Amino acid sequence: MSTADYATYIASLPRVIAGAAAVLRDAEGRVLLVEPNYREGWTLPGGTIEAQDGETPRQGAWRETVEEIGLDVRLGRLLAVDWSHGAGRPPIVAYLYDGGVLSDDDLKAIRLQEEELLSWRLVSRAELGEHLLGSLHGRVLAALDVLADGSGTAELENGVRVDR
Template identity: 40%
Template sequence: MPDTAYYASLPRTRGAAAALLLDDLGRVLLVKPTYKEGWFLPGGVIEEGESPLAACIRECEEELGFVPRLDGLACVDWGPPREGVDAVNVFVFGGGITAEEVGGIRLPADELSDHVLVAPDKVAELAAPHIARRMAPSLRGLAEGRTVYLEDGYEPAFGPARSPGGGR
């Protein structure tokens, strides 16, 4: 029988999942929330008992009106606690979006006000810094068919001098 008191005492980290969707020209799909500033990848919070992939699929269907083709996990980014908000693990799934799908996007008016396709090098002009920092490594992971690990949008140094998490 599990020790429920012990497990209840463990620290918690929140999770989010996002879709890095590229069109045929390599442009990135961004959405504009009504409840906060800036532009973001489609996605959102992982609900209790939900996998990151299931959350990404659910959020895309809710936000875009369809489930895009996803090709794999491009990036996992650990975000530190900020302004009273818990740490978060963000799972970025890469995939594609067709012109027909872009034309059929149906945004939920109470949640999103607009969408745009932008060149990857223009994301930083629209998105929050922690979103923009994640872009180049996520695109590289997608192109290389591997998952990139980040901490607050940056790739940590690995090796004998430093271990993950800052220990020596």
């Protein structure tokens, strides 16, 4: 296959958006959520993976966490992967990593990226549905289940587990 044919083939392939985020908790098990200024609802610290620059999902989750809340956390294991369809955009594949338990000092050290975020808060599992829209709610619940029961990475489609 010539270089031009290969480039044409690659250009014809379907596209997906890839994102990654960290599930950060406090000692009480509440999840740290951030409020973006560019859309409705809350989310986890994270964002789009800069794959064109060679970034991996883990690196993207770490970079976005540092950029958005100013914390350099060591990410643990992969908790969940979700394939999520949406109107007017390609599918998103989202990776959630264990960001660990934040100390009181960590929480005091949070510095929001003001260009993108309005605020942050800690939210109990029971209240997540009031803050997280669409498939993100199911994605975070699955990640918390994996943390609680020690099972392997959860595979989801549109926020619903398909690996069970």
